[in-house]
Amino acid sequence: MTDMNRRLAIYLSDSHQRLELLKSVQREALRASLDLQLVLSVIDVESRFTPRARSSAGAQGLMQVMPFWKKEIGRDSDNLFDPDTNLRYGCTILAWYLKVEKGDVTRALARYNGSLGKTRYPEQVMTSWDARWWIDS
Numbered sequence: 001m002t003d004m005n006r007r008l009a010i011y012l013s014d015s016h017q018r019l020e021l022l023k024s025v026q027r028e029a030l031r032a033s034l035d036l037q038l039v040l041s042v043i044d045v046e047s048r049f050t051p052r053a054r055s056s057a058g059a060q061g062l063m064q065v066m067p068f069w070k071k072e073i074g075r076d077s078d079n080l081f082d083p084d085t086n087l088r089y090g091c092t093i094l095a096w097y098l099k100v101e102k103g104d105v106t107r108a109l110a111r112y113n114g115s116l117g118k119t120r121y122p123e124q125v126m127t128s129w130d131a132r133w134w135i136d137s
Contacts, residue, residue, distance in 0.1 A: 001026070004040065007132060011049035021049070021083060028087040032095035038105070039063075039091060041129035042112070045121070051083045057114075063090025 001022055008018045029039045046064040047053035059066050060080035069089055070078050080086050097108040109122035 028091040032091035037133040044128045061086030
């Protein structure tokens with residue numbers, strides 16, 4: 001956690017905010033049986049750790065969740081700009097795609113991004129993972 005906190009400092013200057021965000025990411029990654037480093041890499045590419053991020057396609061929050069997911073796995077009243085809510089959705093969706101793709105991270109990431117059949121987005125996530133979030137255990 002200390003190492004990740006240090007790495008996250010380029011995005012969030014407040015150490016308390018960083019630690020709280022990392023705790024939330026860790027909780028949701030564990031809940032969804034995802035690698036923490038993978039989730040951090042997705043957030044890095046999707047929003048650069050900006051909770052109020054919004055894409056031109058309408059994706060929202062840290063993990064850039066599309067609002068239609070609220071009808072699929074949540075409630076219309078859910079706030080996708082709330083970091084905890086967004087992380088819950090994003091991790092649930094990513095875990096589902098990993099299951100659908102039988103653990104194939106490249107295909108799961110492409111599905112997550114809506115770009116199945118293309119490798120640009122999965123390559124961006126894997127580059128982020130390798131360059132910034134990988135911890136050799």
